[in-house]
Amino acid sequence: MIQFVLLISRQGKVRLTKWYSPYTQKERSKVIRELSGVILTRGPKLCNFVEWRGHKVVYKRYASLYFCMGIDQEDNELEVLEIIHHYVEILDRYFGSVCELDLIFNFHKAYYALDELLIAGELQESSKKTVARLIAAQDSLVEAAKEQASSLSNIISQATK
Amino acid sequence: MNSFFSGTRLRDMIRAIRACKTAAEERAVVRKECAAIRTSINENDHDYRHRNLAKLMFIHMLGYPTHFGQMECLKLIASAGFPEKRIGYLGLMLLLDERQEVLMLVTNSLKQDLNHSNQYIVGLALCALGNICSAEMARDLAPEVERLLQFRDPNIRKKAALCSIRIIRKVPDLAENFINPAAALLKEKHHGVLITGIQLCTDLCKVSPEALEFLRKKHTEGLVRTLKDVVNSPYTPEYDIAGIADPFLHVRLLKLLRALGQGDADSSDAMNDILAQVATKTESNKNAGNAILYECVETIMSIEDNGGLRVLAINILGRFLSNRDNNIRYVALNMLMKAITVDAQAVQRHRATILECVKDSDASIRKRALELVYLLVNETNVKPLTKELIDYLEVSDQDFKGDLTAKICSIVEKFSPEKIWYIDQMLKVLAEAGNFVKDEVWHALIVVISNASDLHGYTVRALYKAFKTSSEQESLVRVAVWCIGEYGDMLMNNVGMLGIEDSVTVTDSDIVDVVEIAIKRHASDLTTKAMALIALLKLSSRFPSCSERIKDIIVHHKGSLVLELQQRSLEFNSIIDKHQNIRSTLVERMPILDEATFTTRRAGSLPAAVSTSDDVPAAPSSSGGDFLQDLLGVDLSPAPTQSGTNQVQKAGTDVLLDLLSIGAHPVQSSSSTTDILSTHSK
Secondary structure (H helix, E strand, O other): OEEEEEEEEOOOEEEEEEEOOOOOHHHOOOOOHHHHHHOOOOOOOOOOOOEOEEEEEEEEEEEOOEEEEEEEOOOOOHHHHHHHHHHHHHHHHHHOOOEEEEEEEEHHHHHHHHHHHHHHEOOOOOOOOHHHHHHHHHHHHHHHHHHHHHHHHHHHHHHOO | OHHHHHOHHHHHHHHHHHOOOHHHHHHHHHHHHHHHHHHHHHHOOOHHHHHHHHHHHHHHOOOOHHHHHHHHHHHHHHOOOOHHHHHHHHHHHHHHOOOOHHHHHHHHHHHHHOOOOOHHHHHHHHHHHHHOOOOHHHHHHHHHHHHOOOOOOHHHHHHHHHHHHHHHHHHHHHHHHHHHHHHOOOOOHHHHOOOOOOOOHHHHHOOOOHHHHHHHHHHHHHHHHHHHHHHHHHOOOOOOEOOOOOOHHHHHHHHHHHHHOOOOHHHHHHHHOHHHHHHOOOOOOOOHHHHHHHHHHHHHHHOOOHHHHHHHHHHHHHHHOOOHHHHHHHHHHHHHHHHOOOOOOOHHOOHHHHHHHHHOOHHHHHHHHHHHHHHHHHOOOOHHHHHHHHHHHOOOOOHHHHHHHHHHHHHHHOOOHHHHHHHHHHHHHHHHHHHHHHHHHHHHHHHHHOEEEEEHHHHHHHHHHHHOOOOOOOHHHHHHHHHHHHHHHHHHOOOOOOOOOOOOOOOOOHHHHHHHHHHHHOOOOOHHHHHHHHHHHHHHHHHHHHHHHHHHHHHHHHOOOHHHHHHHHHHHHHHHOOOEEEHHHOOOOOOOOOHHHHHHHHOOOOOOOOHHHHHHHOOHHHHHHHHHHHHHHOOOOOHHHHHHHHHHHHHHHHHHHHHOOOOOOHHHHHHHHHHHHHHOOO
């Protein structure tokens, strides 16, 4: 089971955090602080796994961002690397060659994508196409509601002119 | 409406925060935003609730407190529209977790949304429930989730399956209700439903023996067939990763098969062929393929024995181990640790390669490899392996030395074939990484030395030489000082020379030099200095010609600011000055330390020598300290009650000393010094 997902920039800034097990706020900031210290200082050629305080963490760097997933001892580290890559590809398709700024200003969208990929720390969908379709469908629901609201306010404002 | 507030959009706030140059500026911006959001919340502003929560989530991610926004999540979830619910559930998952009582308030909204006519709203509710539900909510909402496992849309079924996993992890009693609907998911064609269904079944097997039995009897064959279909499926772009159709599905199938095959010969038999096929046919040039091979090896190792398959699996691990990709080597080491219980011989064959991994430049690989080597050591290979590890100790990274030293010491203690070898290895470790050696380890070494009476001369000479080259290693200095105090005369006269030794010419003043260096060494801590004082006292009797010089060194500490040293210095000085007649009996060589007592105490088992009950809680933690009392010549057996009270007091003072970050030993050794004097001068 994936215990947590973290996106950390090369400067150590947190871009996304998702916790699938209960961690107190204090534990969370400790994990983030210490883990980024460990991961950001690792050289580029080393393996993508670190063990630290009983946690096993799989991480991979994409451009300026580190994608990290804390996993259980018995989990398949190589598969988790694939899950990370899967997520990155989903983000990439959604944003159209995603960059860190996309994830900063549209952080909620990165969360929506993650929620279509993982629930309860387990993988939900292996098809990128399906994930993209589901997010698009929900985005259009939001757009439709917005339009409705704005046309409604137009009608009201015209009526009260 | 607050016109000032409505101006800051989420995007503007993020920009403002990013523009901050210092942490203080950032705090100011966040404080201002939070104040505005609070006002807006207090005014019960509907229009900006959505935006407020989005801002709060961003602020939360930066690590600021956002508890005041929790109720806003609930309000958004309770509103009718999809956009409000979407952001509300996201906020709920981010800002709250299962321990907050506020969460209970959302149970009712969740229940309604699970029954909503809009499937996307049902999806939101399932996702939130799956990510943060508490045991209580799991009980309340399990029937809804169970029903949704049969929902018409596959995307809801897959979410319901993962949600069920959370529910049975929280409340294993509910597992029974999920067995049948979960098993039904195994027949699905939709990959999302299939992988989540398989995962649910795997989790069910963990918590419910009935589920395991049922799935084993009814579904092993079906799962084997499904795996066969996936393995042989033609190219499907939707699921293809590196030329493999849905590696995620492969991995999950192999996991469930492992659960079913474990401890059951029939089902293990049923999956042999497909496992052999996966193990031989999977491409191993990409990560996805290796992930499957890795899972397949683990399944082969866990299910009931089939000689041929195991050979196949071990060969895969051998290939992994010699792979140039660090990730692959890492998982190989990981898996070999599990394989060692199955086939230790096969793992031993890779010993040389594993040993190379201990020296890898990657800390993660080193750590794994060291743990594996530790498991590989036995009586027959302990000598070459220890030599390798000690040789490596010389060149290893500073931050790896701690782990490495601990493991070497443990190996040497556990498997040492003879005392001289043990002493030799320990001295090498002390000389190389003495600063990393734990107290109990060098305490144990002293016990062994004390018991090896034919090696006293040899040991003290070896320590003398080691001290000359590595006087910066604290625990080496301590052991050397102790041995020189006890056996200094043997050092000078080359007593008990072994054939392998070169003789050394050492004068009595050379020996005193060593102790003087130890006591004057800037880095020496209190324990070392205290031990050095005792050694000096002993030497003053062994080498009468140096007595005056020794007295000077001892007197020098009369003015020490550390009470312990001051006291020892004064007392020892008066022994040398005024009690010549009893001095030689006072500083006689220590009786041989009782090895058995030390081992039992160190193991933390009920102390054999000390029988008082109030001693028990203090014993395991302070065994090192107790032992120091032994070292200093307090015989523990005749006065159980007294030593018991000593230890209780000491436990208290230790804490205090820890707080003040002062070395922990002086207190008990001071009591023992007085004990020495009182018991011997009677």
